[in-house]
Amino acid sequence: MDFKSMKNYIYWLYCQFELITCSYLMEPWEKLLFYTFNVIMLVMVLYTAYIFVPVHISTAFQFFLHLFGSQHENTVSIVK
Amino acid sequence: INHIVHNGGLYKRPFNEAFEETPMLVAVLTYVGYGVLTLFGYLRDFMRQWKIEKCQNATEREEQKDFVPLYQDFENFYNRNLYMRIRDSWNRPICSVPGAKVDMMERVSHDYNWTFTYTGKVIKDIINMGSYNYLGFAQKAGPCQEAAAKVLSQYGAGVCSTRQEMGNLDKHEELEKLVARFLGVESAMTYGMGFATNSMNIPALVGKGCLILSDELNHASLVLGARLSGATIRIFKHNSKYQMKRKITDFRRYKEAPTIKSTYTEFLFLNSMEGSIVRLPEVIALKKKYKSYLYLDEAHSIGALGPSGRGVVEYFGLNPEDVDVMMGTFTKSFGAAGGYIGGKKELIDYLRTYSHSAVYATSMSPPVVEQIITSMKCIMGEDGTTVGKACVQQLAENTRYFRRRLKEMGFIIYGNEDSPVVPLMLYMPAKIGAFGREMLKRNIGVVVVGFPATPIIESRARFCLSAAHTKEMLDTALKEINEVGDLLQLKYSRHRLVPILDRPFDETTYEETED
Numbered sequence: 001m002d003f004k005s006m007k008n009y010i011y012w013l014y015c016q017f018e019l020i021t022c023s024y025l026m027e028p029w030e031k032l033l034f035y036t037f038n039v040i041m042l043v044m045v046l047y048t049a050y051i052f053v054p055v056h057i058s059t060a061f062q063f064f065l066h067l068f069g070s071q072h073e074n075t076v077s078i079v080k
Numbered sequence: 081i082n083h084i085v086h087n088g089g090l091y092k093r094p095f096n097e098a099f100e101e102t103p104m105l106v107a108v109l110t111y112v113g114y115g116v117l118t119l120f121g122y123l124r125d126f127m128r129q130w131k132i133e134k135c136q137n138a139t140e141r142e143e144q145k146d147f148v149p150l151y152q153d154f155e156n157f158y159n160r161n162l163y164m165r166i167r168d169s170w171n172r173p174i175c176s177v178p179g180a181k182v183d184m185m186e187r188v189s190h191d192y193n194w195t196f197t198y199t200g201k202v203i204k205d206i207i208n209m210g211s212y213n214y215l216g217f218a219q220k221a222g223p224c225q226e227a228a229a230k231v232l233s234q235y236g237a238g239v240c241s242t243r244q245e246m247g248n249l250d251k252h253e254e255l256e257k258l259v260a261r262f263l264g265v266e267s268a269m270t271y272g273m274g275f276a277t278n279s280m281n282i283p284a285l286v287g288k289g290c291l292i293l294s295d296e297l298n299h300a301s302l303v304l305g306a307r308l309s310g311a312t313i314r315i316f317k318h319n320s321k322y323q324m325k326r327k328i329t330d331f332r333r334y335k336e337a338p339t340i341k342s343t344y345t346e347f348l349f350l351n352s353m354e355g356s357i358v359r360l361p362e363v364i365a366l367k368k369k370y371k372s373y374l375y376l377d378e379a380h381s382i383g384a385l386g387p388s389g390r391g392v393v394e395y396f397g398l399n400p401e402d403v404d405v406m407m408g409t410f411t412k413s414f415g416a417a418g419g420y421i422g423g424k425k426e427l428i429d430y431l432r433t434y435s436h437s438a439v440y441a442t443s444m445s446p447p448v449v450e451q452i453i454t455s456m457k458c459i460m461g462e463d464g465t466t467v468g469k470a471c472v473q474q475l476a477e478n479t480r481y482f483r484r485r486l487k488e489m490g491f492i493i494y495g496n497e498d499s500p501v502v503p504l505m506l507y508m509p510a511k512i513g514a515f516g517r518e519m520l521k522r523n524i525g526v527v528v529v530g531f532p533a534t535p536i537i538e539s540r541a542r543f544c545l546s547a548a549h550t551k552e553m554l555d556t557a558l559k560e561i562n563e564v565g566d567l568l569q570l571k572y573s574r575h576r577l578v579p580i581l582d583r584p585f586d587e588t589t590y591e592e593t594e595d
Contacts, residue, residue, distance in 0.1 A: 016569055022113040022510040025165040027192055030120055 277419030355495020383413025
């Protein structure tokens, strides 16, 4: 039974998406075009995120580590 | 903003008006929706231009391409690409009297609303929430109908002449005396068409050297009449007395003050798109201070407001002699057609000679006159029954109940607590079409309104309540509206109302809205 209400909920969410983006009013070929475009954009964004985000995070992490590391050295030199 | 205005004794009762702000997320999503539709509109136009798709709307012919264009660019773009998609919610053909319930002919479209075909079936007993049937006089049986049928057999249907030539019947004289008595003015004159009452009489009253102050949301008939008259027009924001005052003083100070012979302020008493009521006490105070004349359009409020149905002047408890020109129509509360203008005897005598309607337009048809006479006598109580008073009270009760229940459910409702016109905000373009269709599936007929009658993001569904609606009908309608509201997610309101137990309506119960 949980699956049925889950399915109903997802269908309701899909209806809201249709209403907000006005694809409820479109003819079938327009809907196809619109959804294809949206799916392609989403796939491209996700793929870019998958490739670049770990690299960016590790670069940023290294940068901050280097920044704090070099500051430690500076204080040491002043004390000397 | 909810506020209860007492204004130092000008108002004898609280004035509750609320226009809740559009939630930011909803506004953004509405623009997104319109953006997507515009893009697809451009795509379709491109395809039509390059003959990939057949062009089904009216365009100019090849030979006329070098002439001045016949169709305005954006308006036609909107029409082709947005309006056509949801066109099945408008111009629905009805086939019975538009009372509390109505029959509608079913129609389908196989090419996405460019053409319609009738299936032959008739959808019966649709609860009618779209007709301006405020007091329930749109009936096909009853005292009004019998009297009108008798007059029809006596006088016929057509008058075949204008008022000034051979079209002045004794029925018209009787009606005008009755209207004057009903409104509490010295004299009145009636016309065959409500729109023409405004557009043809304002040019007769106002001329080139006058200043007209007109409300921003005035009806097309008032705007047309003002433009035809040739006077200077200044527009002020809806119901804003500060702007009104500012415009008069600015004008007097900076412009040709000596050439201004008279100043007219035009108002729409009960605005049919917003559901708001004009702040009459303040307007009259301003008018007296600046010595200008007041022209009121009571098309929707006559018969619907006030303890005995005499309109907004009675609703606020003011003197009808303060208003110089009282105009109204018989289309809404009286179940007939036509309009009237009431005022001082000299004014009406002047209008009898100089009004364009009196000289050129055919006068009112006799059965229609009789319908108005009977219904007006019924409202005043002169036919010996209390049906009229009961109708007025039933309308007020229905209004309060319906508005309160809708607000409790969480919809955004515009307008004054006492106005029988209830606009429910929809905002998004797809929801306009979806709301109309879903409500028709559940056997309720509503009117949905979008651009250009309203601002582009503020599209709404407008319910017109009637004294003919029983509580059961309203309950059914409310249940269905609740269901559709959940299905389409229309409950945008961020205010929480305290649900109050149902109290019987009487003159002293007022309800407050709380955050």
